[in-house]
Amino acid sequence: MFQLRILSNCVLHQLNSNGKLFLPLITTASDLHTSQSCLKKSLAEIEVPRFTRHNNVVFPPQQEGEERRPAFVCHFKEKIKYSPDKMWYIACLIRGMSVDQALIQLGYVAKKGAPFIRDTILEAQEMAVKDHNVEFKSNLWVAESFVLKDIVIKGMRRHARVRMGRVEYKYCTYFVRLEEGKPPKNYYWTGPQTGPEKLEEYLQSLRYRKISSSL
Amino acid sequence: MLPQSLAALQCQTLCSRLMKNTVTPAIVMLIQKRNIQKHWNPKWKWFRAKKFAPVELPDYHKKEKSLSEMTPEEVRTYFKENGVQPTRVWKERYFYISSSSDTFEQYVPPEGDGKISAINSAGAKQKLELLKKKTTSWRNVKKIRSYEPDFELYPDFIDLAQDIYVKSYESLVRGDIDEISQYVTERALPEALSNIKNKTIHWKYIKSIEPPRVAHVRCAEVISKENQFAQITVRFHSQQVLAIYDRFGRLMHGSEILAKDVLEYVVFEKHICNQYGTWRIHEKIIPDWMPAPTPVAKTFVKPTPPPPEEEITQAEAKPDVAVMQTEPSGGTGPQVATA
Numbered sequence: 001m002f003q004l005r006i007l008s009n010c011v012l013h014q015l016n017s018n019g020k021l022f023l024p025l026i027t028t029a030s031d032l033h034t035s036q037s038c039l040k041k042s043l044a045e046i047e048v049p050r051f052t053r054h055n056n057v058v059f060p061p062q063q064e065g066e067e068r069r070p071a072f073v074c075h076f077k078e079k080i081k082y083s084p085d086k087m088w089y090i091a092c093l094i095r096g097m098s099v100d101q102a103l104i105q106l107g108y109v110a111k112k113g114a115p116f117i118r119d120t121i122l123e124a125q126e127m128a129v130k131d132h133n134v135e136f137k138s139n140l141w142v143a144e145s146f147v148l149k150d151i152v153i154k155g156m157r158r159h160a161r162v163r164m165g166r167v168e169y170k171y172c173t174y175f176v177r178l179e180e181g182k183p184p185k186n187y188y189w190t191g192p193q194t195g196p197e198k199l200e201e202y203l204q205s206l207r208y209r210k211i212s213s214s215l
Numbered sequence: 216m217l218p219q220s221l222a223a224l225q226c227q228t229l230c231s232r233l234m235k236n237t238v239t240p241a242i243v244m245l246i247q248k249r250n251i252q253k254h255w256n257p258k259w260k261w262f263r264a265k266k267f268a269p270v271e272l273p274d275y276h277k278k279e280k281s282l283s284e285m286t287p288e289e290v291r292t293y294f295k296e297n298g299v300q301p302t303r304v305w306k307e308r309y310f311y312i313s314s315s316s317d318t319f320e321q322y323v324p325p326e327g328d329g330k331i332s333a334i335n336s337a338g339a340k341q342k343l344e345l346l347k348k349k350t351t352s353w354r355n356v357k358k359i360r361s362y363e364p365d366f367e368l369y370p371d372f373i374d375l376a377q378d379i380y381v382k383s384y385e386s387l388v389r390g391d392i393d394e395i396s397q398y399v400t401e402r403a404l405p406e407a408l409s410n411i412k413n414k415t416i417h418w419k420y421i422k423s424i425e426p427p428r429v430a431h432v433r434c435a436e437v438i439s440k441e442n443q444f445a446q447i448t449v450r451f452h453s454q455q456v457l458a459i460y461d462r463f464g465r466l467m468h469g470s471e472i473l474a475k476d477v478l479e480y481v482v483f484e485k486h487i488c489n490q491y492g493t494w495r496i497h498e499k500i501i502p503d504w505m506p507a508p509t510p511v512a513k514t515f516v517k518p519t520p521p522p523p524e525e526e527i528t529q530a531e532a533k534p535d536v537a538v539m540q541t542e543p544s545g546g547t548g549p550q551v552a553t554a
Contacts, residue, residue, distance in 0.1 A: 058413050059464040069463040079275035116276075131413075133461040135514055156268040169272055 044148040044173035048076055051175055055132075070180040071134050072143065075124035077174050079150050080116045084172035087113040087147040091174065096187025099125055099140040099178060117145075117174055124178050134180055141183035147174050313489070314400035314497065315437055315444045318482050322431035322448040324502045328478060352432040359434065359445050362487040368429050368447075375494060376449045376483055377427055381420050383407075383496055388416045400484055400495045414467070415460040421474055425452040430480060434487070445487045446497060451479045468511055 054074050062069060080087070090113050094102035099121060106118045121142070128134040155167035185191070193201070253263070282290055294301050325345070360366050383398035387407060399407050431448035455477045457469040484497035 056413060058415060058462050061415055061417070061458075061460040061466070062464040068465060071461075071463050071465075077276075079273075081272060081274060133463070133465070133467060153270065153272060155270040158266040158268075167267060167270075169270065171275075 042150045042152075044078060044150040047148055047175070048078060048173065051076060054177075071128065071132050072177055072179040073124050073128040073132050073134075074144075074175070074177045075120055075127060076176070077116055077120040077123075079171045080113065080174060081169075082113045082116070082172055083170050084147050084149045086111065087117075087172050087174060090114055090117055091145045091147045094121075094142050095145045096183055097142050098138070098183050099142065100138050102142050113172075113174075117176070120174055120176050121178070124176055128178055128180075139180055139182075140178040141181065142176060143179040144175065144177035147172050149173075311401040313486055313492075314402055314484060314495070315435070315446075316402055318498050318500075319433045319435040319444075319446055320431075322480060322482075322500055324430075324450075324480050324500060326502075326504045348431070352429075355432040355434045355445070358443070359432070359487055362443065368432075372447070372494075373427055373429065373449065376447070376481075377423075377451075379483070379494060379496060380449075380451060380481060384418050384420070387411070388418050397493070398495055400497045403495075403497055413462040415464065417456070417458040417460070417471060419456040421454040421456060423451070423453045424476060425450075427451050441488055443486075443488045445485050447483045447494075448500065449481050449483060451477070451481060453477055453479075468509070 051074050054072075059069060090106070090109055090111060093109070094105060094117070097105065102121060103118060106114045106121075125137050125140060128140060129137050134140065150171040150173045152171065153169040155169055157165040157167050159165050253259075280289070282293070285293065290301075356366070356368060366372070379398050383395060386394040386398065390411070392408070395407065396404060428450050429447055430450045432445070433447075434443055434445045436443055453476075454474045456471065456474050458466060458471045459468040461467045480500040481496055482498040482500065483494045485494045486492035
């Protein structure tokens, strides 16, 4: 069964890539295999439309004196033949960096996934300038950068005594969101709070508390 | 199997010889041996690899050749590999028979229209030329009447034209494509919709400076004699407000408070032989003498020109320089002729 699945994946990909030529366009593997495992979407396949729909959100016009809303662009590169676990390290590295800095840093990462991330950022940068009214392409920073597990193709490995083991060939999808402006000083930690800030936080917690059996 | 293992053995002996000959131990590659469940002898590497069932993994980022670029032999192998029959290419060409593809005998607006007064000599000359052209227009109005006996230019048509003009803008602002196609022909629709995706447009029609008037009437047959189209060019001189915001609500073009005088020559078209035909906006005439529209305030990187054939010295070569460039404001805004 797994051999058939693999075959179908390869063939379908090749057919779909040149889809115009074939009148009865074969869409997914689910056409051939109707079992539940084939119908199930991967984690990344579910996330892609959810993530990219932010590119079509239209905000209301800003009033005069209002702070200029920073532009952002969401982009992804799907089905990269690389382990999502390994890609995680590279995705974390560039988080909260300016685009130029991220591209420089990625040039020094000797891992298979780095060029894919680099390409994704460059594409997103171009999209931002072309479609999202960003004036300067260097004035962007990596606001989100994460990786999700995509399809896994199962292979087989021979063991002793007529036994077999499963081999997983993993694919991953990389997501990035670039935001206009300068990167924050601390991406993960907002820094030590001052006295009034701490007081404000304490007051807020008091206001949010729930008094049971009250009105 | 035998030659393979022999090759592995040869490789191994070569490695050991190399290791003996090396003088500095720093060059020797350190191989991790602890905690690795592999045999130390590379002779078995090939055998270990044979345990895996061969899997053809799809590469989703491979740049594939299109069939037009392939040689006939490559095309043959491509179809053989995939086990499918080549199919014919599906090509469709769309024809819209409810609108014409062009403007017949396009009206040329007089130079300096909206600015030159009829009292001076240039204005008087223009008036005279207009009178000559009017005769052809009246002949064409008669032709429209042969299909539509109650047709009157003033005030029936001109009121309708004004209504269509305003409603087309209002539906454009709302982004209602179904509605806008009622007021705009298939030829003008892509022009009207270009560059408006994810943008917020605020448009207001304040008043007419001069009452709209018909400048030009033309009828033409397409393919057969019965298939008649009528086109009427209407001159609108009005005051409008236009502000275009981008996806994030930031002002891109125009202003919310600044009213501008707009002079436009709009071509309306109707498929007169069709009893259900309607008057729709077909084109806007932009004369050659009109000054360029206000550009969008944006900085662009000037593309470097391709290097000339002579060799350029290093001193002459210059990097990219950011410069201000003017870009037309696209098809969204009304064309401003006078200010």
